[in-house]
Amino acid sequence: MLKLSGVIITFNEERNIKKCLQSLVNVVDEIVVVDSFSTDQTKAICLEYDVKFIEQQFLGYIEQKNFALDQATYDHVVSLDGDEALSERLQQSIIDVKTHWQYDGYYANRFNNFCGQWIKYSDWYPNKKLRVFDKTKAEWKGINPHDRVQLHRPKAKIGHLKGDILHWTYQTYAEMDKKTEYFSTIAAKAYFDKGKTAPFWKLFWNPFWAFFKAYILRLGFLDGKNGYRICYQTGKITFLKYDKLRKLYIEKA
Known part of the structure; x- marks a missing residue:
């Protein structure tokens, strides 16, 4: 039987980290937590378990997760976030x-899970994630903050596991608004660094399409008020x- 490492990155995850750790203790053979110097009780909770706890200044989502793999x-x-x-x-x-x-x-x-409700539609389910893998054949890639595991071989063999990764997102609309501002800033900077452009039409078409796809085509309306809020925020x-x-381009000019 092969051995597995559970790998987690954290920052101020006292609300959720215990659930994360408890779900791993009987599955993996070691748990590695890479923490970005949390200021809450994350470290104390982690040290209640048999974990390898490493503090590392935040490098960026992709970079931090690759550091954790190492x-x-x-x-x-098995790679998870703290929530x-x-x-x-x-x-x-x-x-x-x-x-x-x-x-x-x-x-x-x-x-x-959004504001206490498990979301079954829009772009939120099934939200397929590659999280169990051979780290010698994969690495975290993407554009921050939208990270993903990418296997090295173009024709890599990928299986599908039964069961779900449970993800606790936001407990309030205000929390979601705050994160929307934060993540959009990170994404804009990452796009700028990669030389991606932002023609004027994208300000209108891309948000409209993002909302329409999630709310209508992906049946987000079936999740009620919270479904609407999620799809609206996707466009926002x-x-x-x-x-x-x-x-950013105007500032550079």
């Missing part, structure tokens, strides 16, 4: 796969991202 003892990993946990079904799926690992990595669906963060990108 700290894992074993090549096969995520494995459902009981997914825990069993991962335990089973330890005895007959067949692929370079495995997807699982992510099930998101798209607008803010391109608006801030345009301003």
